[in-house]
Amino acid sequence: MIGKFMLSADTPQETLDWGKLKWMSSPPATGAGQLTVIEVSLAPGHGHNFHKHPDQEEVIYCVAGEVEQWLGKEKRVMGPGDSVFIGADVVHATFNIGDHEATLLAILGPCVGDMGYEIEDVADKVPWNGLR
Numbered sequence: 630m631i632g633k634f635m636l637s638a639d640t641p642q643e644t645l646d647w648g649k650l651k652w653m654s655s656p657p658a659t660g661a662g663q664l665t666v667i668e669v670s671l672a673p674g675h676g677h678n679f680h681k682h683p684d685q686e687e688v689i690y691c692v693a694g695e696v697e698q699w700l701g702k703e704k705r706v707m708g709p710g711d712s713v714f715i716g717a718d719v720v721h722a723t724f725n726i727g728d729h730e731a732t733l734l735a736i737l738g739p740c741v742g743d744m745g746y747e748i749e750d751v752a753d754k755v756p757w758n759g760l761r
Contacts, residue, residue, distance in 0.1 A: 633659045647675045655745040665745035669723075669733040671696065676724030679757035680750050685737045687715040689723065694731025697724045702760065720751055724761070 641652040651668035654661045665685075669677070671694070679699065689698065690712040698707045699722040700715060706726065707713065715721050725731040741747040751757050 630660050635659065647677055648672060652744075656740050656743065657745075661740055661745060663739045665737040665740050667735045667737075667746075668692075669735050671723065671725035671731045671733070673725055673728055673730065677722060678750070678752035679720055679722040679760070680748050680752065681718055681720045682715075682737060682741075682747055683718045683749060684741050684747060685739065686717050687721075688736045689713050689715065689721075690734040690736070692732040692734055694725060694729055695727035696731050696733070697726045699723070699760070702756070720757060722752070722757075722761075 635653050635658065641655075641658050643650040643652070649670040651670075652658050653668055654664050654666040656662070671677070676697070691707045691709055693709055695706060695708050698705050698713050699720075700713055701720055705713075713721075723733065737746060
């Protein structure tokens with residue numbers, strides 16, 4: 630395969646309790662093997678709580694809004710144009726601290742599993758459950 634156009638109307642979407650995901654590149658959507666790319670929308674006051682991707686690196690790029698981004702136990706406020714690189718198996722979290730929806734681009738590689746994405750939730754474990 631040489632690639633695939635992903636028009637907005639045809640891009641698979643998923644709604645979760647903390648936001649919306651738009652699967653721009655994943656093995657089922659594009660046949661990708663190395664990159665999973667997700668547009669993430671976070672409603673005000675919501676976020677993707679502490680988690681990690683054991684075998685994947687990730688870049689999160691802030692497109693719009695203001696988020697509290699955690700990288701391990703360090704946090705920073707990110708706005709449009711800011712990004713963070715997250716190594717494999719590093720705990721991180723993202724919370725929308727603005728008054729409007731925040732939009733992020735999450736890029737993970739390589740693809741792992743059927744969806745191209747693996748996640749281990751650690752939000753209920755020490756020390757992550759006491760940081761926020």
